[in-house]
Amino acid sequence: MAEPRIIETTRLQLTQMTLDEQALLFELDQDEAVMRFINGGHKTTMEQIEQYFMPRLKRYHDPLKGYGLWKVYAKAVKEIPETLAGEYLGWILVRPMLFFTDTPLVNDIELGWRFKKIAWGQGIGTEAAKAIADFVASHPEVSALSAIADEDNVGSINIMTKLGMSFMKKAPHPDVPDNQQVVFYQLKV
Numbered sequence: 001m002a003e004p005r006i007i008e009t010t011r012l013q014l015t016q017m018t019l020d021e022q023a024l025l026f027e028l029d030q031d032e033a034v035m036r037f038i039n040g041g042h043k044t045t046m047e048q049i050e051q052y053f054m055p056r057l058k059r060y061h062d063p064l065k066g067y068g069l070w071k072v073y074a075k076a077v078k079e080i081p082e083t084l085a086g087e088y089l090g091w092i093l094v095r096p097m098l099f100f101t102d103t104p105l106v107n108d109i110e111l112g113w114r115f116k117k118i119a120w121g122q123g124i125g126t127e128a129a130k131a132i133a134d135f136v137a138s139h140p141e142v143s144a145l146s147a148i149a150d151e152d153n154v155g156s157i158n159i160m161t162k163l164g165m166s167f168m169k170k171a172p173h174p175d176v177p178d179n180q181q182v183v184f185y186q187l188k189v
Helices: 022-028 034-039 046-061 124-137 154-162
Strands: 006-008 012-016 070-072 088-097 105-116 144-149 166-172 181-188
Touching: 006 124, 012 022, 012 124, 022 046, 022 088, 034 105, 046 070, 070 124, 088 124, 105 124, 124 144, 124 154, 144 154
Parallel strands: 105 144
Antiparallel strands: 006 012, 012 070, 070 088, 088 105, 144 181, 166 181
């Protein structure tokens, strides 16, 4: 088996998550503030992760293409508060847009993210998403990068705009429960 791919930025180290790291997903999803725009602030149970999230992740997990989740860790550098050095901060999602439909958009790659509160407001989400966006955009078959968010999730929308994405539409997304409307942003590459 090949060594896991590592992407580094000034402050962060990103590596692809394996399919046996449910504990990291559980840890992140135990903060109601983190889950606010995902499911109204409800903590995810380990059973939900094992029965729902992991089988879905397994379907699009493709380390050769960079699809899956990328773990984000803070490096021990002067640009990071000492209390964060070495900490798992969250993840970046990479998969074809509309993956769980009959017509996934294999040239339009969806980026998503979820971070602990300790990482909020420091540019960490943008730095991590930019590193992954640059990596994904380097693949010749990729023509667009996209992201979705609850329209009130200003933090995620800020990351999208800092990545150069533009508002496309407000519409339901198949992965969002109850046909809820979300905002779609996209960057042509």
